[in-house]
Amino acid sequence: MLEIRMVTRRFGNKVAVSGVDLAIDDGQMVGIIGRSGAGKSTLLRMINRLIDPSEGAISFAGVEVSALRGAALRSWQRDCAMIFQQFNLVPRLDVVSNVLHGTLNRRSTLSTVFSLYPTEDIHTAIDILDRLGIADHAAKRVEALSGGQQQRVAIARALMQDPKIILADEPIASLDPMNAQIVMDTLRRIHDEDGRMIVCNLHTLDTARRYCDRVVGMRDGLVVFDGAPDELTTAVAREIYGADENFSESSTSTSIEPLEPVYRPDREPAYAL
Numbered sequence: 001m002l003e004i005r006m007v008t009r010r011f012g013n014k015v016a017v018s019g020v021d022l023a024i025d026d027g028q029m030v031g032i033i034g035r036s037g038a039g040k041s042t043l044l045r046m047i048n049r050l051i052d053p054s055e056g057a058i059s060f061a062g063v064e065v066s067a068l069r070g071a072a073l074r075s076w077q078r079d080c081a082m083i084f085q086q087f088n089l090v091p092r093l094d095v096v097s098n099v100l101h102g103t104l105n106r107r108s109t110l111s112t113v114f115s116l117y118p119t120e121d122i123h124t125a126i127d128i129l130d131r132l133g134i135a136d137h138a139a140k141r142v143e144a145l146s147g148g149q150q151q152r153v154a155i156a157r158a159l160m161q162d163p164k165i166i167l168a169d170e171p172i173a174s175l176d177p178m179n180a181q182i183v184m185d186t187l188r189r190i191h192d193e194d195g196r197m198i199v200c201n202l203h204t205l206d207t208a209r210r211y212c213d214r215v216v217g218m219r220d221g222l223v224v225f226d227g228a229p230d231e232l233t234t235a236v237a238r239e240i241y242g243a244d245e246n247f248s249e250s251s252t253s254t255s256i257e258p259l260e261p262v263y264r265p266d267r268e269p270a271y272a273l
C-alpha cells in the first residue's frame with residue numbers, strides 16, 4: 001500500500017500541494033484529475049522523490065520512502081517508474097537503447113559509459129517491446145516514431161525497471177485521440193495483467209472514468225474528490241474544475257472513441273459506434 005500522509009509542498013509562498021492524505025492499495029489504477037496548476041504533477045513527483053515534501057510523509061509497504069537517502073532512495077526510484085507527457089526519450093538513439101536506459105540505475109558507471117548491455121537485458125527489452133506491439137520498430141531511431149509509439153517506448157523503458165508502481169504524468173496530453181487510446185489501453189493492460197499499481201495524472205474526465213478504478217480530484221493543491229468513476233457526476237466535476245453552471249464536460253474531454261473493445265475484464269466492453 002502507498003500511504004500519503006498530510007503531505008504539503010510549498011514553492012516559496014505558493015502552496016502547490018496542501019495536506020494531501022491518500023492511501024492507495026496495491027494493484028489499483030488511480031486517475032488524478034484537475035485543472036492546470038491543481039498540484040497533480042507536484043504530488044506525483046513527490047511520490048518518486050524527484051522533489052521532497054515540505055511536510056508530511058509518504059510510505060510504501062510500511063517503509064517511509066520520503067525519508068530514504070542514497071542507495072535506498074535509488075532502489076525506491078527503481079520501484080516507482082515515471083512516464084512523462086513529453087516522453088523524455090533520447091530522440092537520436094534507437095528504440096532498444098532507449099528501453100535499456102531503464103536499467104541504468106542498476107548498472108556500473110563503466111558499463112553505462114560504454115553502453116555495454118548484458119544480452120539478457122537486450123532480450124528482455126525486445127520481449128517488452130513485443131508485448132507492447134512495437135518490436136518491429138526496435139532498431140529505428142525514436143525520432144522516426146509517432147507520438148503514440150514514442151510513449152509506448154517510454155512505457156517499455158519503465159517496465160524494464162520491473163517497477164511496483166508506474167506514475168504517469170499526463171501521458172496522453174500530447175497525443176491525438178487514437179494514440180491516446182492506444183497508450184491508455186496499454187497502461188490498463190499492464191495494470192490488469194501484471195497487477196502493478198498505476199497512478200496517472202489526467203486532464204480529462206472521460207479518460208479517468210473509462211480507465212481508472214478510482215478517481216482523485218485536486219483543486220488548488222487540495223483533494224476535493226476521491227471516489228469511484230461513476231460517482232464523478234457533473235456537479236462533482238464542477239467542484240474539481242472550479243467551473244460555474246455553464247461548465248461543460250466536453251471542455252475536459254479527449255474525445256477518445258474506442259476503435260476496438262476497451263480492455264476491461266471487469267466491465268462490459270465498449271464498442272465503436
Ligand SMILES: Nc1ncnc2c1ncn2[C@@H]1O[C@H](COP(=O)(O)OP(=O)(O)OP(=O)(O)O)[C@@H](O)[C@H]1O
Pocket residue numbers: 011014015016034035036037038039040041042043
Ligand atoms: N518548481 C516550481 N517552482 C515554483 N512553483 C512551482 C514549481 N512547480 C510547480 N509550481 C507551482 O505549483 C502549482 C502546482 O503545479 P503542478 O505542476 O503540480 O500542477 P498540475 O496540476 O500538475 O498542472 P499541469 O497540469 O499544468 O502540470 C502551480 O501553481 C505551479 O505554478
